[in-house]
Every structure is written in C-alpha cells, then in structure tokens.
Amino acid sequence: MKFPAFEMERMQSVWEHKVKYDLSESGVEPLTLEEAARDVKELLKTKLGYAEGVGLESTRTFVSEFHWKSTAENVVITTGTSEANFLTLLALVNAGDEVVVVMPNYMQVHGVAQGLGARVREVWLREERGWTIDLEALTAAVNAKTKVVCVCTPNNPTGQVLSSREVDEICRVATRHGAWILADEVYRGAEREGSESASFAGRGERIVVTGGLSKAYGLPGLRVGWVVAPVETAQAVLKLKDYSTIAPSSVSEVLADIALARRPKLLERTRFLVNERWPALEDWASGRSRELHWTPPVAGAICFFSYRYPIDSMPLVDRLIRDYSTMIVPGVHFKAERHLRIGFGGPSHILHAGLAALDRLLATIGD
C-alpha cells in the first residue's frame, strides 16, 4: 500500500496553529466545551473507560433519524468523518478495482482509493455550469469494474449541492453496474437557505453515507463521525475499526449525544454564522470581479474561486503564509490549478484581516 501525501491536510497540520489568519478552515467557528456540554458538572462524572465500539445506541438512533430508511443498526460511530471514509473504502475496495471520484472533492477518498491499489477515474463537476454534475461524463466513466463512486454533497471545495434528481440519476448509473456509492455528506445541514440538501441515504442497496459533527455542527474537536450503511457493510466497517481506533472517545461520545439531541439548534447556529459572514467575502471578491470568478456557495463556509493572476496557486499560498501569516487553500490541492478555496466561517476579525493580507499580496502580483 502506498498512500500519496494528502497535501491540504499536511499543509493545514503544519500551519493552522502558527499563522495569524487561518482562512483555510472549511467549518464555522467551533463551540466551546462549556457551550457543547450544557452541564459541565455532569460531564465531569463521565467514566473514562472504553466506550462501546459501535457507539451509543442513542447516538446511533439520532443519526439514523436524519438518514432515510435507516435504524441504529445501520450506523457506526467513528473518529471523525475521516475514519468513516477511510474504513468504508477499506471495506469495499480491492487492488485492481476502479473507483470513480466526482471532482473536485475532499482528496482523502482519492488518496485512500489509490493507496488501496485502485485505479481512480475522475469525473469533474462543470465549473462553467456553476459546478454541477456532468451526468454524461459520469455514465461514461462507470463500468463493470467500478467498485465505488465517491461523491461529496454539499461539495468541498465548491459549496454546491446535488439536486434530488441528480442524486437519483447518480444512483441509477451506479446501480446499473453494481457499483457502491460513498456519499460524504459532512456539510449537510450547513445550507445557507432553505431545507437540508438531498441525501443519498435510503436510495439504493449499495449506498454508504458518511458524515460527522465537524462542519455543520461546529464541533470538529470532538472527532465524531459516522457511517450509515447496509447492516452487513456496517458490520464490516466495525470489524476494521477494531484495528484502527477501537471505540469513540468516551468524553466525545457523551458530547456527541448532547449535540445530536439539539441538532436543530446547532444547525441554526451554523446557518446564522455562514449567512452573517458570507457577505464580507462576497464584498471583497466583488471588488476584484475582473480577476476572480466564483459561484456563491449554497452550503458550508467555503467558496472556490478561479483567478487570473499570473501565479500558480501553491507559490501564491506559500507567499501568503510565509510573508503575511495568512493561510488559504491552493486549488492545486484539489487538482484545480489557478483556483483558491477561502473559508469564511471563522471569527469576523480574522476574515477581514486575512483578506486584507491577501489584498497586500495580490497588489505585488498585479494581473
């Protein structure tokens, strides 16, 4: 097994606690422990033994409630959505399989599929059509060798969502060839307006939905995620988890249960934050509409810009980090050169100062 470097996470891991202005984050300002716990005194009574590997029955029931046709039996609690994606691919993919990745995407699935010896075929969302799915290209890419189709909706890095009809179409294409779908829905619930975006849950026999508390709930530090899968697949994931993290953190599982019990409140908080902060980024970008192009995000606290400055994205971000103590994500980390992902969910003063730093850098580059 040879895993390619996960470039974005590597960069964030090195710099996120060192730079002054981190606009590389894709979530919203996190809750404090006090806000998450409701009753901190009660939390202090938590026994720090091993939690049950699969997760609390009550937490799994909460998760099943917002995944159509699922019960607690279909849910395994994991250490973040990362572990959920990792174990799902480990359970489904063998060397020599083909894995279709709808791009751009969180590159974990791309790298893990490669690491497991699969051939990755990319199907790109169409930027010129507002980053929508190209169903013809998908149909052409999926075949009898395809083991899994990986989709991320709401999408990282574009913030766009698949419609219910598109979700059905993707299911139809995969089903025709007996392929699985791995739908990473970690941003679901972070829509700026309207109801929650369409989920893949319950739309077929071979569907695994992953998600977690890191983005729409503002609780990345808990490291809580989930796999929602057919019972046999959930069991296969659980058996692999015995080799990875064994069980959820016992403190996190208590906090996760509290969070999911007040899901509507936390999602409302996230919606408030993305709506409060998006205008600042949009205003900034509007002042540069000759050099930047973007489709406003439907969900999540990220926007994916293409740009016309005569510099590649990695050297641009390198300079931004080193000379201006500010981090955004270079498009090359999504295999989309001359693009930038900017996160706007953090504290407003960080967003403003980070954008001012980016302005100063761009002034030295010209167009």
Ligand SMILES: Cc1ncc(COP(=O)(O)O)c(C=O)c1O
């Ligand atoms: C689409 C997607 N999936 C998974 C993750 C990792 O999430 P977690 O913190 O829950 O492991 C991220 C983090 O940025 C993401 O964007």
